[in-house]
Amino acid sequence: xxxxxxxxxxxxxxxxxxxxxxxxxxxxxxxxxxxxxxxxxxxxxxxxxxxxxxxxxxxxxxxxxxxxxxxxxxxxxxxxxxxxxxxxxxxxxxxxxxxxxxxxxxxxxxxxxxxxxxxxxxxxxxxxxxxxxxxxxxxxxxxxxxxxxxxxxxxxxxxxxxxxxxxxxxxxxxxxxxxxxxxxxxxxxxxxxxxxxxxxxxxxxxxxxxxxxxxxxxxxxxxxxxxxxxxxxxxxxxxxxxxxxxxxxxxxxxxxxxxxxxxxxxxxxxxxxxxxxxxxxxxxxxxxxxxxxxxxxxxxxxxxxxxxxxxxxxxxxxxxxxxxxxxxxxxxxxxxxxxxxxxxxxxxxxxxxxxxxxxxxxxxxxxxxxxxxxxxxxxxxxxxxxxxxxxxxxxxxxxxxxxxxxxxxxxxxxxxxxxxxxxxxxx
Amino acid sequence: xxxxxxxxxxxxxxxxxxxxxxxxxxxxxxxxxxxxxxxxxxxxxxxxxxxxxxxxxxxxxxxxxxxxxxxxxxxxxxxxxxxxxxxxxxxxxxxxxxxxxxxxxxxxxxxxxxxxxxxxxxxxxxxxxxxxxxxxxxxxxxxxxxxxxxxxxxxxxxxxxxxxxxxxxxxxxxxxxxxxxxxxxxxxxxxxxxxxxxxxxxxxxxxxxxxxxxxxxxxxxxxxxxxxxxxxxxxxxxxxxxxxxxxxxxxxxxxxxxxxxxxxxxxxxxxxxxxxxxxxxxxxxxxxxxxxxxxxxxxxxxxxxxxxxxxxxxxxxxxxxxxxxxxxxxxxxxxxxxxxxxxxxxxxxxxxxxxxxxxxxxxxxxxxxxxxxxxxxxxxxxxxxxxxxxxxxxxxxxxxxxxxxxxxxxxxxxxxxxxxxxxxxxxxxxxxxxxxxxxxxxxxxxxxxxxxxxxxxxxxxxxxxxxxxxx
Numbered sequence: 001x002x003x004x005x006x007x008x009x010x011x012x013x014x015x016x017x018x019x020x021x022x023x024x025x026x027x028x029x030x031x032x033x034x035x036x037x038x039x040x041x042x043x044x045x046x047x048x049x050x051x052x053x054x055x056x057x058x059x060x061x062x063x064x065x066x067x068x069x070x071x072x073x074x075x076x077x078x079x080x081x082x083x084x085x086x087x088x089x090x091x092x093x094x095x096x097x098x099x100x101x102x103x104x105x106x107x108x109x110x111x112x113x114x115x116x117x118x119x120x121x122x123x124x125x126x127x128x129x130x131x132x133x134x135x136x137x138x139x140x141x142x143x144x145x146x147x148x149x150x151x152x153x154x155x156x157x158x159x160x161x162x163x164x165x166x167x168x169x170x171x172x173x174x175x176x177x178x179x180x181x182x183x184x185x186x187x188x189x190x191x192x193x194x195x196x197x198x199x200x201x202x203x204x205x206x207x208x209x210x211x212x213x214x215x216x217x218x219x220x221x222x223x224x225x226x227x228x229x230x231x232x233x234x235x236x237x238x239x240x241x242x243x244x245x246x247x248x249x250x251x252x253x254x255x256x257x258x259x260x261x262x263x264x265x266x267x268x269x270x271x272x273x274x275x276x277x278x279x280x281x282x283x284x285x286x287x288x289x290x291x292x293x294x295x296x297x298x299x300x301x302x303x304x305x306x307x308x309x310x311x312x313x314x315x316x317x318x319x320x321x322x323x324x325x326x327x328x329x330x331x332x333x334x335x336x337x338x339x340x341x342x343x344x345x346x347x348x349x350x351x352x353x354x355x356x357x358x359x360x361x362x363x364x365x366x367x368x369x370x371x372x373x374x375x376x377x378x379x380x381x382x383x384x385x386x387x388x389x390x391x392x393x394x395x396x397x398x399x400x401x402x403x404x405x406x407x408x409x410x411x412x413x414x415x416x417x418x419x420x421x422x423x424x425x426x427x
Numbered sequence: 428x429x430x431x432x433x434x435x436x437x438x439x440x441x442x443x444x445x446x447x448x449x450x451x452x453x454x455x456x457x458x459x460x461x462x463x464x465x466x467x468x469x470x471x472x473x474x475x476x477x478x479x480x481x482x483x484x485x486x487x488x489x490x491x492x493x494x495x496x497x498x499x500x501x502x503x504x505x506x507x508x509x510x511x512x513x514x515x516x517x518x519x520x521x522x523x524x525x526x527x528x529x530x531x532x533x534x535x536x537x538x539x540x541x542x543x544x545x546x547x548x549x550x551x552x553x554x555x556x557x558x559x560x561x562x563x564x565x566x567x568x569x570x571x572x573x574x575x576x577x578x579x580x581x582x583x584x585x586x587x588x589x590x591x592x593x594x595x596x597x598x599x600x601x602x603x604x605x606x607x608x609x610x611x612x613x614x615x616x617x618x619x620x621x622x623x624x625x626x627x628x629x630x631x632x633x634x635x636x637x638x639x640x641x642x643x644x645x646x647x648x649x650x651x652x653x654x655x656x657x658x659x660x661x662x663x664x665x666x667x668x669x670x671x672x673x674x675x676x677x678x679x680x681x682x683x684x685x686x687x688x689x690x691x692x693x694x695x696x697x698x699x700x701x702x703x704x705x706x707x708x709x710x711x712x713x714x715x716x717x718x719x720x721x722x723x724x725x726x727x728x729x730x731x732x733x734x735x736x737x738x739x740x741x742x743x744x745x746x747x748x749x750x751x752x753x754x755x756x757x758x759x760x761x762x763x764x765x766x767x768x769x770x771x772x773x774x775x776x777x778x779x780x781x782x783x784x785x786x787x788x789x790x791x792x793x794x795x796x797x798x799x800x801x802x803x804x805x806x807x808x809x810x811x812x813x814x815x816x817x818x819x820x821x822x823x824x825x826x827x828x829x830x831x832x833x834x835x836x837x838x839x840x841x842x843x844x845x846x847x848x849x850x851x852x853x854x855x856x857x858x859x860x861x862x863x864x865x866x867x868x869x870x871x872x873x874x875x876x877x878x879x880x881x882x883x884x885x886x887x888x889x890x891x892x893x894x895x896x897x898x
Contacts, residue, residue, distance in 0.1 A: 359435070
């Protein structure tokens with residue numbers, strides 16, 4: 001109880017310290033209220049865990065809340081005018097998280113609507129492609145009652161559930177294979193078909209939307225989940241040439257892909273033109289040195305383009321320095337690793353696959369955007385989970401977190417009740 | 428569950444690679460990127476910082492930030508004199524020259540004092556550091572006035588310490604009200620006021636003979652032997668001729684250097700061989716990066732490779748008197764001269780004497796450090812005696828100063844094409860205990876003795892009239 005409470009108090013304390021270091025005048029009373037509500041939700045949630053005997057993974061939620069708090073501080077830092085929305089989404093997201101965690105009785109029921117999830121994913125993407133509005137070169141957002149929605153974020157959830165059910169059902173066939181092809185045995189078309197169609201559909205639509213980052217995340221998700229379930233290196237082996245092939249075809253066919261790669265290879269050739277984003281990002285990151293410029297003192301917040309979403313990490317790295325950036329990396333690493341730990345402990349196959357999928361999704365998202373802003377990979381703009389500004393991303397990631405901890409809790413409760421049977425009076 | 432473990436391991440490894448990326452950008456590349464021209468960080472930081480002043484060695488103000496009614500303005504009381512060396516720093520035009528290169532000192536981010544660090548942390552207005560240069564405004568102004576109207580450069584050094592005393596490039600521009608005059612400045616394409624001519628590469632002409640001397644001395648050729656100069660000679664089918672085909676008659680090494688006898692140096696230079704010549708050049712710093720606050724292009728012996736492993740006889744013969752493909756910056760030529768003056772040891776050149784924090788505590792003090800040992804003491808003395816003869820009774824006579832023995836060498840370098848030669852002059856004085864070494868080039872000025880020597884003489888005279896040790 002004490003531990004659970006103190007970590008939350010420390011996290012909240014850091015958030016309030018951060019907010020108060022930023023100028024108070026820029027914080028409206030509304031924002032203050034939202035911050036108070038955020039605080040209340042975190043503390044009440046903590047109390048609820050105590051009352052309802054939460055027994056799942058004890059690390060994931062506090063770490064995510066720490067990331068969330070940091071993200072909120074930086075969104076306020078970069079643009080106080082839109083920070084209010086981010087607080088709303090953070091609060092709604094947390095409520096949704098607790099709803100998923102406590103209300104959902106049995107996560108296995110999610111597996112019932114296998115093809116419905118797949119259909120939902122495709123429909124969401126198609127609707128965006130047809131009716132979406134263009135933003136930053138990609139057709140990925142969608143106006144709905146005046147609120148911009150990023151359907152591809154929700155597709156993540158639908159697709160993950162589809163994948164988990166599909167893989168659980170066809171695990172044996174995928175693992176062994178029924179068609180002999182040279183030295184390799186591959187699954188027959190009836191098994192692999194729906195999966196391949198899904199992959200082609202989703203990636204095709206994303207490519208048409210020019211959402212290269214999201215396409216890459218999904219591709220990694222497909223491949224790694226397939227590998228996790230089947231444990232066949234063959235699938236990883238096939239995925240590399242496919243990736244290289246489609247990559248080079250895209251490179252030759254589409255100008256915007258070529259520009260991306262060229263800018264990545266040498267952003268300094270034209271740091272004011274095509275290389276502007278990445279050059280400014282690197283200037284910001286390197287401007288942080290080891291201890292950073294201090295919160296609110298960085299220059300990147302005003303010079304790096306889209307600092308509030310895709311490049312939020314560059315601003316963090318500048319203002320908190322290497323120390324702060326490493327802390328962020330480690331926080332994400334903990335979440336990802338604990339997600340895999342949940343997967344390893346889960347008692348049923350569906351739970352294992354789903355938890356591993358969530359871990360893979362979070363890990364690849366984080367790696368792709370962070371490698372992009374540090375020029376380890378060509379830049380493909382996707383939000384950094386829980387940190388970047390954006391309601392859709394926040395809500396989806398909180399729901400994913402809810403599912404993850406629901407699995408973790410169910411596992412622990414299951415084991416616990418079996419273990420403790422007949423010992424209830426002994427203590 | 429092996430699959431999950433492996434993927435987890437792969438993820439952890441990727442995070443590790445990512446952290447190495449952070450180390451690379453935030454630790455290894457941090458300073459390089461901060462100085463990148465497209466990075467406006469240093470300039471934008473100055474909105475909160477009062478940029479420190481730049482002073483000459485006597486404390487005269489070269490650059491200063493004045494605050495009037497809360498508006499900061501960078502003023503340069505000496506005008507054109509210190510340009511383009513000093514450079515500029517404006518939000519619109521970014522920065523260049525010393526204003527750009529010393530920015531980390533001037534805005535107080537390098538070796539920040541605890542107060543500055545705290546102020547930086549909380550973004551409070553603060554005062555940058557003052558930089559004191561080794562330059563002497565008096566010498567700078569004489570050199571500037573003497574070169575005015577011509578195209579060329581003057582470099583004066585203290586050979587004992589490597590302190591740069593004057594660094595002038597003409598034509599230059601006025602750094603005050605720069606943004607208003609910018610269009611005009613960059614439109615001057617023929618005289619290029621932004622060019623740092625002391626760092627530009629020129630053929631060195633006969634001033635190269637001091638380097639060839641080192642090769643001849645090292646090869647063991649007897650320098651007292653006499654050689655009959657007939658006005659021209661043929662080496663390996665290539666005609667080597669004297670300036671105006673003048674025959675110098677019977678000359679030894681001293682007289683050959685004094686009269687700038689091309690045939691002597693070509694003959695004995697070739698006899699000494701390409702190995703000796705290239706070693707001598709390398710020991711004088713050819714093909715090496717000169718350690719300095721500003722970036723200096725490397726001097727080279729041949730096109731393509733700065734220091735080749737061998738030279739053809741024809742190219743070697745032309746290189747001995749500074750033609751062929753040899754290219755040197757006036758700054759490097761001054762360093763070579765300073766090396767001869769300082770008994771063969773070239774001191775690391777520097778421009779920053781010390782840096783003072785806002786409360787005038789010294790936070791950085793430059794110490795003299797040797798860079799290269801180009802010559803032995805004996806070799807240095809022999810070359811010095813040749814250079815002294817050149818002033819007493821040779822081509823460098825126009826550079827002589829009453830009561831002070833000057834050691835000097837002239838050069839008239841053919842830049843190629845039918846244009847007047849570049850006039851070169853290198854010198855140090857007093858020859859027996861040198862306090863100043865100098866290199867002067869006047870582009871298309873004619874002979875070194877006629878065009879460059881009088882300029883150097885004025886500067887040497889002014890420098891030597893100052894009392895030693897008084898700042």
